[in-house]
Amino acid sequence: xxxxxxxxxxxxxxxxxxxxxxxxxxxxxxxxxxxxxxxxxxxxxxxxxxxxxxxxxxxxxxxxxxxxxxxxxxxxxxxxxxxxxxxxxxxxxxxxxxxxxxxxxxxxxxxxxxxxxxxxxxxxxxxxxxxxxxxxxxxxxxxxxxxxxxxxxxxxxxxxxxxxxxxxxxxxxxxxxxx
Numbered sequence: 043x044x045x046x047x048x049x050x051x052x053x054x055x056x057x058x059x060x061x062x063x064x065x066x067x068x069x070x071x072x073x074x075x076x077x078x079x080x081x082x083x084x085x086x087x088x089x090x091x092x093x094x095x096x097x098x099x100x101x102x103x104x105x106x107x108x109x110x111x112x113x114x115x116x117x118x119x120x121x122x123x124x125x126x127x128x129x130x131x132x133x134x135x136x137x138x139x140x141x142x143x144x145x146x147x148x149x150x151x152x153x154x155x156x157x158x159x160x161x162x163x164x165x166x167x168x169x170x171x172x173x174x175x176x177x178x179x180x181x182x183x184x185x186x187x188x189x190x191x192x193x194x195x196x197x198x199x200x201x202x203x204x205x206x207x208x209x210x211x212x213x214x215x216x217x218x219x220x221x
Contacts, residue, residue: 047159050099050110055089061107061148062087068149073182074209081207090144092116092130099144100163102156109156111145113164115171118143119179135172139215142178145187157187169218177215185212192216 050058063083070079092114093099099112117129119141133140142164147156168176180188180195195214202208 044104045108045156045159046103047100047163048103049097050094050101050112052091052094054101054107055091055094057107058089058101058110061110062089062144062146065146065149069147069152070181070183077207078209081204082209085204086201086209087144087146090114090118092118093143098164098167100160102147102151102160104151107148108151109145109147109160111157111160111164112143113168113176114141114143115168115173116141119177133173135174138173139175139177140168140171140173142176142188145184157184158191161187161191165216165218173218175215175217177213180212180214182210182212185214188214188216 066079066083066087074082090099090112093112096115098114100110101107102109115133115135117131117133117138142161145157145160165176176193178188178193179199180193182198193214193216195212198210198212200208200210
């Protein structure tokens with residue numbers, strides 16, 4: 043079955059939320075506890091409506107949504123609409139890094155190039171918008187994907203999310219060459 047990569051639509055938020063939850067619950071088990079996964083789904087993982095409105099969030103579709111991810115020209119580094127530590131102001135491409143955001147793949151479609159395809163599109167669009175660097179906050183299962191495509195960073199940082207649960211992420215970055 044062929045996969046179509048396209049911009050996400052606002053009317054797909056509920057379907058994207060279900061995709062994110064399914065991805066987190068099945069693909070994060072080797073790195074996070076059930077308590078961490080559920081707390082992250084409740085407080086951090088989720089749709090960031092700003093990305094959809096900005097036209098910088100994408101879905102991969104194969105009859106159903108099988109992947110999602112995007113890039114941002116806004117200051118928020120990670121977290122969906124429910125995450126309280128957000129800053130929606132715009133970045134300056136001359137001195138700020140674009141943000142790679144909210145990548146999730148349906149567990150039945152993992153390791154089939156969906157994450158890579160979305161990442162490549164995001165990088166090209168951020169570059170075309172004048173950004174010279176990218177940064178992200180990787181989930182532990184996502185580190186391998188980003189490292190394979192030239193992102194650096196290995197020091198883990200812990201965040202306290204819902205009900206005092208702590209979860210670790212890895213800040214990563216990449217310099218991109220201007221077109």
